[in-house]
Amino acid sequence: MKVGFIAILGRPNVGKSTLLNALLSKRVSIVSSKAQTTRDAISGILNEKDYQMVFVDTPGIFYGKEKLDSLMKKTAFESSQDVDAIIYMIDSSIKSLDDDVRIFNSISSNAPKIVVLNKIDLIKAAEAMEKKKEIKEKFNPYLLLEASIKENFGIKEIKESIYPLLKEGEPFYPEGMLTDKDxxxxxxxxxxxxxxxxxxxxxxxxxxxxxxxxxxxxxxxxxxxxxxxxxxxxxxxxxxxxxxxxxxxxxxxxxxxxxxxxxxxxxxxxxxxxxxxxxxxxxxxxxxxxxx
Ligand SMILES: Nc1nc2c(ncn2[C@@H]2O[C@H](COP(=O)(O)OP(=O)(O)OP(=O)(O)O)[C@@H](O)[C@H]2O)c(=O)[nH]1
Ligand SMILES: [Mg+2]
Incomplete structure (x- = not known):
């Protein structure tokens, strides 16, 4: 059996929880149009015949002033430890990549980082090309994928790109278990x-x-x-x-x-x-x- 942990990181409101739910075809993590929705690391377990992928949704990373904000940031960064892959998600409709570059570079993990350029439904094809070029230069990711999770585009490619990064081993969670949260x-x-x-x-x-x-x-x-x-x-x-x-x-x-x-x-x-x-x-x- 192939198994692995995959952390989903990124700024608030980029679509991380939407992705977790889409990967599992079930609502596990709450989604809202407002930023800073997720406050904890939430695992979603995807069981297939020959593999188990454990995806960890995390709070959007931002530098706020409250103790709660720091805790959320800590939770997100800690979730990137001891995983087999990291999905770093970017909202393609946001003009500047500066904050993303800073956050991406602060992730101290050796796991392969797959950058997912999400919400491409919101931008034109030419803009997407430009963004992808910029991301390749500034992030040097293991892989860059584009997606519109809301429109069900790119989810299969994300799963397929993770499969080769899984390791041989016993499943972490029993079959049928969808999330670590009660x-x-x-x-x-x-x-x-x-x-x-x-x-x-x-x-x-x-x-x-x-x-x-x-x-x-x-x-x-x-x-x-x-x-x-x-x-x-x-x-x-x-x-x-x-x-x-x-x-x-x-x-x-x-x-x-x-x-x-x-x-x-x-x-x-x-x-x-x-x-x-x-x-x-x-x-x-x-x-x-x-x-x-
Ligand atoms: N247009 C568009 N909207 C999307 C897409 N994916 C997600 N959204 C919307 O973006 C908003 C934020 O989605 P979430 O999944 O809650 O974002 P998040 O990254 O988990 O946010 P935090 O928990 O605050 O860090 C919601 O209104 C989603 O419906 C997409 O591909 N295109
Ligand atoms: Mg969320």
């Missing part, structure tokens, strides 16, 4: 995805979600969660007029959980609170699952 983690992420969907950028970015109770029995699943915002006025916005916003979030999250898990959600209770400075408090970051 349902309680997924519930937290689904609620975060709905916050990102319904609210403007800065609110979800300043929120954490904590699952306070998760019970599964023959009748279904009951979940209690808490959304922790940064400021008191954000709490009001998340709850909405007469509770209308939190109701929308709850309905959408419940529906998504039922679709993803093929099960019944008996109850989803979501409380909203605020905690100024949680993104800079080691104690809180540990409590909300962002630090060991």
């Amino acid at each position: 349902k309680s983690y997924q519930a937290k992420e689904i609620i975060r995805a709905k916050l990102l969907h319904f609210l403007r950028q800065e609110i979800p970015h300043q929120c954490a979600v904590k699952i306070t109770s998760f019970k599964e029995d023959t009748k279904g699943i009951s979940i209690k969660a808490k959304i922790i915002a940064e400021k008191e006025n954000q709490k009001g916005i998340i709850i909405g007029k007469a509770g209308s916003m939190i109701k929308n979030i709850k309905i959408a999250a419940k529906k998504q959980m039922e679709t993803d898990w093929h099960c019944h959600i008996n109850e989803l209770k979501i409380e909203v609170d605020f905690d100024p400075g949680w993104r800079n408090s080691t104690k809180k970051l540990i409590e909300f699952g962002y630090d060991e």
Whole structure:
């Protein structure tokens, strides 16, 4: 059997989580149109007859000022260690490659780096040619591929380019296992995805979600969660007029959980609170699952 770990790295919003989900044909990592969606390293396991590829989606790399930002950056760089290949993804619609060059050069790993120029649906063919030439010169990658993951273009080529980099060995995860994250983690992420969907950028970015109770029995699943915002006025916005916003979030999250898990959600209770400075408090970051 051929096996291997592949880390997916890149700046925020380039399409890393979209790629992970496309590779697995399942939703494992949340996707949003807003940057800084992914906060943890999330493994997605692709099992085929003769191979197992473990893809690791990572937080988009950026240089922010909060402790949470540093932790996310650390998580991404650490995920590039001890892997058999690295996929470095670039958003082709971004004009300058300067930030990408800086990040790419900061990845201290000997694993072959495959650069994927994504979102080519957003640029003209001539522009794509120019970008590819520039990337080859500035990055000197093991391989350069172009893709439009959203339009299902280039996914097969990515898999095919990784196959020769796999090693002979025993599978890391049992067959049938899709991700290293349990349902309680997924519930937290689904609620975060709905916050990102319904609210403007800065609110979800300043929120954490904590699952306070998760019970599964023959009748279904009951979940209690808490959304922790940064400021008191954000709490009001998340709850909405007469509770209308939190109701929308709850309905959408419940529906998504039922679709993803093929099960019944008996109850989803979501409380909203605020905690100024949680993104800079080691104690809180540990409590909300962002630090060991
Ligand atoms: N036009 C276009 N949009 C894409 C493509 N791939 C992904 N997207 C969109 O780009 C946005 C960001 O996608 P994500 O997969 O969440 O990006 P990410 O790199 O995981 O972002 P972070 O988690 O913030 O680091 C979403 O709105 C996707 O639908 C593509 O090939 N073309
Ligand atoms: Mg992501």
